[in-house]
Amino acid sequence: MCLNVECQPSNKTTINYMNISIKPFKNFFLGCCLVLIIVNAFQLFQKLSPQHPIYFSGLKFSGLGEILEQESIIGYVSDLDLKEAGPLAEYEQAQYMLAPVVLDVMNPAHKFIIINPSNNTAALDKLKEFNARPLLRNQFGVILATTDQSFPDKNSKAENLQP
Amino acid sequence: MNYLISLFISSLLGFLGLNVLRSQTRIDPILHIIASIGLGLALSAQIIFYTLFIVGHYNPTALWIGHGIVFVILIAANFFVFKKDHASLFPKFPSDQIAWIGFGTLSLILIPLWRETHFYPFGGWDAWACWNLKAKFIFLGGDNWKNMLDPSMWRSNNQYPFLLPLMNVWGWNFYKNPSVTVPILNAILFTFLTASIMFWGLKRSIKDIRSIIPPLVFFTIPFVNTLSISQYSDIVLAFYLLGCFVCLIYAREEKSVPIAIISGLLCGAMSFTKTEGTLACLLISGLSVPFLLKRPNQSWPLFIGFLTAAILSAMPAILFQLFWATQNVSFTNGLTSVDHPATFVRLKVIVMFLIAELTSWKWNGLWFLLGGGLFLGWKKCFKNGLTIIPIFLSIYVTAAIAHYFINTHYEIVWWLGTTLNRILYAILPLIVWWVFTAILRHPDKK
Numbered sequence: 001m002c003l004n005v006e007c008q009p010s011n012k013t014t015i016n017y018m019n020i021s022i023k024p025f026k027n028f029f030l031g032c033c034l035v036l037i038i039v040n041a042f043q044l045f046q047k048l049s050p051q052h053p054i055y056f057s058g059l060k061f062s063g064l065g066e067i068l069e070q071e072s073i074i075g076y077v078s079d080l081d082l083k084e085a086g087p088l089a090e091y092e093q094a095q096y097m098l099a100p101v102v103l104d105v106m107n108p109a110h111k112f113i114i115i116n117p118s119n120n121t122a123a124l125d126k127l128k129e130f131n132a133r134p135l136l137r138n139q140f141g142v143i144l145a146t147t148d149q150s151f152p153d154k155n156s157k158a159e160n161l162q163p
Numbered sequence: 164m165n166y167l168i169s170l171f172i173s174s175l176l177g178f179l180g181l182n183v184l185r186s187q188t189r190i191d192p193i194l195h196i197i198a199s200i201g202l203g204l205a206l207s208a209q210i211i212f213y214t215l216f217i218v219g220h221y222n223p224t225a226l227w228i229g230h231g232i233v234f235v236i237l238i239a240a241n242f243f244v245f246k247k248d249h250a251s252l253f254p255k256f257p258s259d260q261i262a263w264i265g266f267g268t269l270s271l272i273l274i275p276l277w278r279e280t281h282f283y284p285f286g287g288w289d290a291w292a293c294w295n296l297k298a299k300f301i302f303l304g305g306d307n308w309k310n311m312l313d314p315s316m317w318r319s320n321n322q323y324p325f326l327l328p329l330m331n332v333w334g335w336n337f338y339k340n341p342s343v344t345v346p347i348l349n350a351i352l353f354t355f356l357t358a359s360i361m362f363w364g365l366k367r368s369i370k371d372i373r374s375i376i377p378p379l380v381f382f383t384i385p386f387v388n389t390l391s392i393s394q395y396s397d398i399v400l401a402f403y404l405l406g407c408f409v410c411l412i413y414a415r416e417e418k419s420v421p422i423a424i425i426s427g428l429l430c431g432a433m434s435f436t437k438t439e440g441t442l443a444c445l446l447i448s449g450l451s452v453p454f455l456l457k458r459p460n461q462s463w464p465l466f467i468g469f470l471t472a473a474i475l476s477a478m479p480a481i482l483f484q485l486f487w488a489t490q491n492v493s494f495t496n497g498l499t500s501v502d503h504p505a506t507f508v509r510l511k512v513i514v515m516f517l518i519a520e521l522t523s524w525k526w527n528g529l530w531f532l533l534g535g536g537l538f539l540g541w542k543k544c545f546k547n548g549l550t551i552i553p554i555f556l557s558i559y560v561t562a563a564i565a566h567y568f569i570n571t572h573y574e575i576v577w578w579l580g581t582t583l584n585r586i587l588y589a590i591l592p593l594i595v596w597w598v599f600t601a602i603l604r605h606p607d608k609k
Contacts, residue, residue, distance in 0.1 A: 026602060029539055032532055033376050040383035040527055044275050047385045056285045072307045089288070092318065096291040100304030104315055 058093030060140040075113040076103035079122040115143040165337035177203025179237035184421035186244040192254040205432035208329035212479040272382045284343045286394030298328035322491040326435040327396040346394040354391040357402040364409035368604040377599040386525040397589040400440045403433035405592045412548045420468040427469040431476025497571035516579045540601035552597045
């Protein structure tokens, strides 16, 4: 009874394993591989066929970075629960979009604060709570506010904020 | 085009570096090219690391000076070595039909990768929350780039090394802005390099076209396709890990010091990819002692070549750990913690989750196929130099499970669900190559 692959001295790949030639099994294995490649390719083709929309929450925070060029750390607050995947992803993507500025999450004790509210009422509540003044509000409702009352606001674009 | 220029410069440095080794012994031209690209990019990234270390911030001028110095040194080394040895300065590319057909077929995997990236330009979660974020801090942050290591940035895994971000910064250097193109192309490039080294590593042993099967089996899986274009560091780790083992086994078989040096360079570069890469580098370095020094194959020159190259290449990882690595605030020792103890239930969940992951159909039955292959080539998987792979995998996976068990900072099901598949993805190319090599190579092959 041969259990060792070296039992066959010939150059052929026929291998005895308990007196059973393993070559058919090896061919079966390679056949399975080819089937898997075909199945994979078919699935891949199916997956690629539809035109997926590109969705990236980080785009929600575009247009807020200009004022922050000199800043290294600002606050990020939201009335959304950051323990949930969606709001957490928004925070992480905001961090990516505004890097190299560090977003200090849920800490309003900074000169500038990004407020990512669920609605206008929540935004106004946050501004009141932190005694902050909106400087800029982009088309997605994200607000850049300042707690520095002396900071000039002649370029403020946040006048349309209504509850 | 800008990306191609950055790639060409890095590859040229890699090529010249390996060419110096080629003067001593023949290096397969295909390995020469694959390793030139992989190590060249690592070298460019490491030059950026050293400029950060010396200058204190990303500085394009310092970067060019660094590349210029390395280029001059390598040209001088090539001139000196080849003048002495009278060998051909450029490697000869033999007419190899299997290689042409193989790489022609492999290039087909670029089509789905390229197409899918158009719908996934920012990559997966960790791409923008970790890797590309770090690259942006380095590229745009000036002296404040170290803010990425601030404890408040713990969500971005600030304790991780950052080879891939530095590679992205090297590409951005040619765009003058943090373009999404560079991380996308780096992800595609490393996927193709991993497939190439898998193909070449097997072709070297069996010398027939069946070597094309393993990379096709692996990289055509839709889930693998998605992970490959996610712009994660896992594919970079996968490439260096596989390349390191392929070259280490090759070096031992051929008793080739230059190949052992290439293996060491790949091993060292791997240490700066991720924490898992650092662990893998340490494990391989430890396993290389019996692997290269055990009689009757005992070879001190191989071991010294491997280890010296590995240490040299791992210098950024060593310096990072010594000077910049922050405390991992997302670590709670479950063995000592009263609030979050590591319980038997946690261990059971880990094992059950691992089994569920291995049997999940998102892998399209790959693990079953590999299990069948392992059964078929059981004895051959553990002999003729391949033994080092299962030993490494056993220790590596045990360490990963131990980490999941001991670190109770995260809720275990969520943590396993978000990270386990990527840990497996990074080691899968090595497992696939190992099983196929054991099955397909000639029984008498030493």
